Every structure is written in structure tokens, then in C-alpha cells.
Amino acid sequence: MNIDSIQNGIVIxxxxxxxxxxxxxxxxxxxxxxxxxxxxxxxxxxxGKKDIIKIDADIPVDLDVIGYVDPAATINxxxxxxxxxxxxxxxxxxxxxxxxCKNPRCITSCEQELDHVFRLADEExxxxxxxxxxxxxx
Amino acid sequence: MRSIIDIxxxxxxELDELIAVANDIIAHPRNYQxxxxxxxxxxxxxxxxxxxxxxxxxxxxxxxxxxxxxxxGATSSVAKGESIADTAKTVSCYADIIAMRHPxxxxxxxxxxxxxIPVINAGDGGHCHPTQTLADLLTIQxxxxxxxxLTIGLCGDLKFGRTVxxxxxxxxxxxxxxxxxxxxxxxxxxxxxxxDTLRKYGLPYVQTTDLQECLxxxxxxxMTRVQRERFFNEEDYLRLxxxxxxxxxxxxxxxxxxxxxxxxxxxxxxxxxxxxxxxACYFKQVLxxxxxRMALILKLLKEAAL
Numbered sequence: 001m002n003i004d005s006i007q008n009g010i011v012i013x014x015x016x017x018x019x020x021x022x023x024x025x026x027x028x029x030x031x032x033x034x035x036x037x038x039x040x041x042x043x044x045x046x047x048g049k050k051d052i053i054k055i056d057a058d059i060p061v062d063l064d065v066i067g068y069v070d071p072a073a074t075i076n077x078x079x080x081x082x083x084x085x086x087x088x089x090x091x092x093x094x095x096x097x098x099x100x101c102k103n104p105r106c107i108t109s110c111e112q113e114l115d116h117v118f119r120l121a122d123e124e125x126x127x128x129x130x131x132x133x134x135x136x137x138x
Numbered sequence: 139m140r141s142i143i144d145i146x147x148x149x150x151x152e153l154d155e156l157i158a159v160a161n162d163i164i165a166h167p168r169n170y171q172x173x174x175x176x177x178x179x180x181x182x183x184x185x186x187x188x189x190x191x192x193x194x195x196x197x198x199x200x201x202x203x204x205x206x207x208x209x210x211g212a213t214s215s216v217a218k219g220e221s222i223a224d225t226a227k228t229v230s231c232y233a234d235i236i237a238m239r240h241p242x243x244x245x246x247x248x249x250x251x252x253x254x255i256p257v258i259n260a261g262d263g264g265h266c267h268p269t270q271t272l273a274d275l276l277t278i279q280x281x282x283x284x285x286x287x288l289t290i291g292l293c294g295d296l297k298f299g300r301t302v303x304x305x306x307x308x309x310x311x312x313x314x315x316x317x318x319x320x321x322x323x324x325x326x327x328x329x330x331x332x333x334d335t336l337r338k339y340g341l342p343y344v345q346t347t348d349l350q351e352c353l354x355x356x357x358x359x360x361m362t363r364v365q366r367e368r369f370f371n372e373e374d375y376l377r378l379x380x381x382x383x384x385x386x387x388x389x390x391x392x393x394x395x396x397x398x399x400x401x402x403x404x405x406x407x408x409x410x411x412x413x414x415x416x417x418a419c420y421f422k423q424v425l426x427x428x429x430x431r432m433a434l435i436l437k438l439l440k441e442a443a444l
Contacts, residue, residue: 106242106244107242107248111223111242111248114221129330131244132245132248133244136330
């Protein structure tokens with residue numbers, strides 16, 4: 001299967017197989033008016049299988065979202081067909097408006113314009129809690 | 139601007155300092171009667187309260203300050219749909235410090251992030267109630283002489299009981315304490331308190347549904363009310379509300395030096411027949427709460443002036 005290489009854009013590589021669609025949704029890539037390729041279950045020597053997302057435009061992507069979904073993913077920035085930057089990620093300390101607090105007693109349930117903010121409570125367990133009410137992210 | 143949302147916002151050294159000031163206020167009240175002259179406390183209470191609001195207001199008056207008060211959302215602009223953020227910004231124009239109670243968890247944090255004056259969380263839903271914990275700590279210090287080597291029983295609604303969560307967080311920072319968690323299955327301590335505090339710091343604890351069995355081991359017994367306002371289902375509340383009722387008969391095997399505490403208001407959890415027992419400390423807790431709030435208001439206003 002061939003996907004054209006991109007001239008100016010971003011390649012999110014080494015995504016855990018099966019996570020590309022989650023990333024696609026959380027990054028809001030459906031709203032972009034550029035070519036986006038989602039390549040699933042690519043054979044990988046390191047990972048066995050992996051997903052890749054190619055975005056045919058040099059747009060800012062929310063690294064916290066990618067780090068949350070898969071901190072092992074890598075970001076490759078391509079300009080004029082050349083790899084100019086490679087970014088590795090880690091679990092973000094806070095997530096703003098990525099997750100929604102589902103606790104009906106939380107202040108975010110009634111203050112519509114309030115940001116939904118989660119903090120990394122346990123790195124090992126990849127556990128995030130709402131900063132307002134301590135409810136676990138699902 | 140420094141605000142107090144959670145008891146963990148105060149270091150152990152700061153807790154010690156507040157307790158020392160509160161004890162000094164008890165010993166020398168006249169030294170503090172003008173300490174907050176010309177300062178205004180705004181009490182914003184969007185949920186019913188008798189003790190906490192009056193305690194804050196009495197504390198401010200005894201420090202020589204004055205009080206602006208909003209009680210119940212219905213009489214404020216919140217009823218018109220004003221956000222907590224806007225309310226906090228507005229009140230910052232009138233007062234020097236805010237004490238706020240709100241039924242939603244995290245409301246005080248939102249207020250603190252938007253106010254330009256210190257905010258004290260006077261209870262945000264089932265989440266935190268740090269000044270009740272300050273009252274609890276002063277009571278334990280005055281009754282037990284310190285905070286270490288105690289077996290602390292917590293009984294009743296450990297799920298929604300914000301005072302329980304705050305007290306566990308506070309006492310977990312002192313050495314050699316042990317916790318006995320007594321509750322119905324449905325009202326057990328939330329996993330985040332167990333995981334983030336008890337297990338994280340390796341604190342010994344047992345969970346049980348039987349109060350009487352564990353009572354003889356306790357140095358402190360902290361009773362709590364099953365709170366109707368935390369239930370979405372009235373049937374569940376009615377089924378659970380009278381699970382634990384402390385009576386003189388049940389206290390027969392308890393230690394003579396047991397310190398019986400309750401954040402109040404009580405409904406049926408502690409029989410009035412226990413009120414005259416020298417081990418009953420819950421009304422002392424009420425008074426201690428005022429002294430600790432005085433100490434906290436003093437501290438925050440002093441820091442804000444720097």
C-alpha cells in the first residue's frame with residue numbers, strides 16, 4: 001500500500017496500533033481542510049504493529065493530546081520534503097479541555113465556560129484526576 | 139494571592155503555627171481584638187450552614203473586623219446566572235478576604251483563581267472542608283496532646299464526608315497513626331483517598347462495618363452524619379442514615395481517654411445521652427473552629443499585605 005510522502009506537514013509515527021482514530025478525534029483532524037492519512041496496523045520491527053497519521057500541512061498539533069493518548073509516539077515535522085524536527089513525548093502534567101469531567105457534583109457540570117482540567121495523579125498508572133473534584137478520568 | 143482550598147495547602151509547619159496562634163488567642167483574647175480592624179470578610183454561602191458561617195463571622199468580629207454576607211444563591215446574582223468567576227472578581231472589589239461554601243466540588247478553587255483577595259474554602263460539596271479540619275486538629279491537639287501514635291476511628295459516611303477526607307489527609311502527615319474506617323459498604327472511603335494517601339504513605343488502616351468491635355482500640359472516634367443532600371436517591375438515604383448510632387451502652391468498652399468528635403450537625407449518630415460524658419468533644423470542636431478560623435484569617439490577611 002502506498003501513501004505519498006508529504007512536502008510540508010507532520011507525521012505522527014509509532015502510534016500504538018489501534019490508537020490512531022482516538023488521536024484523530026481528540027486532535028480534531030476531521031475539521032481540517034487538508035489531506036490527512038491514517039495508516040493502521042503498519043508492520044513495525046520495534047512494535048510489531050503500529051499506526052501512523054500523516055497531515056499534509058505544517059499546522060500546530062496539541063502535543064499534550066498526543067502525549068496523553070500515546071507518550072511513545074513520535075512527531076516528525078517535514079518541510080520541503082525534509083525531516084527538520086523530531087519530537088518525542090511524555091505524559092503531560094495537565095490536560096486542558098481534552099477530557100470531560102463526568103462527576104455531576106463537579107463545578108464543571110454547571111459552569112459552562114469553565115475549562116475541564118485534569119492533572120497527572122499517578123504517572124505509573126497513567127491516572128488523571130479532575131483538578132476541581134479529584135474524579136478519575138475514564 | 140494565597141488561598142486555602144484543601145488542608146494540604148498548608149504545610150505541617152504552618153499547621154503548627156496556626157495551632158500555636160489559636161492557643162494564644164484562647165489564652166490572650168484581648169491581644170487580638172483589633173488585629174483585623176477595618177478589614178472585611180465576605181462570607182459567600184451558597185449552601186445551608188449554621189456553624190461554619192457563624193464561626194467565620196464570629197471569628198472576624200472577634201478580630202475587630204467586619205463582615206459582608208451572602209447566604210443562599212437565591213439572594214445573590216448567582217441566581218441570575220452569574221458565574222463563580224465573576225462573583226469572585228466582584229466581591230474582591232468590596233472585601234479583603236472571602237470565605238465561601240458551595241454545593242459543587244471545586245467551586246472554591248474557581249473562586250480562588252479569579253479573586254484578587256484570599257479565598258478560604260468553607261466547604262465545596264463532598265470534596266474539601268479545610269477549616270473543619272483545622273477545628274478537628276486543634277481539638278485533637280488539646281485533648282490528646284499531639285498528633286502522633288493515635289488510633290483514629292472514622293465512622294459513618296466516609297464516601298461523601300469531606301471532613302473525613304481532609305482529616306485523613308492532615309493526620310497522614312504525622313507519624314505512627316493508624317486508621318479504622320467504619321462505614322456501610324455503600325459509603326466506604328473513596329479509592330482516591332485510599333490510594334493517594336493511605337496506601338501511598340504506607341499508613342496502616344482497616345475497613346469494617348462493625349463499630350462496636352473496633353471501638354476499644356480507638357483513641358479518637360470521629361462520627362459523621364449520613365448527608366441527605368449528597369444522595370440522588372432518597373431511598374438509599376433512608377436505608378443508610380441510621381446505620382451507626384453511638385449510645386452510652388456502646389461506649390462501655392471504649393477507652394476512658396477516648397475523644398469523641400463530630401463535625402456537626404448531628405441527626406441521630408450520637409445519642410444526646412452522651413453529651414455529658416467527659417469523652418464527648420464535639421461542642422469543644424465548634425469553639426475550637428472559631429479560634430482556628432481566627433488564626434487562619436489573621437495569617438492570610440498578613441500574607442496578603444506583604
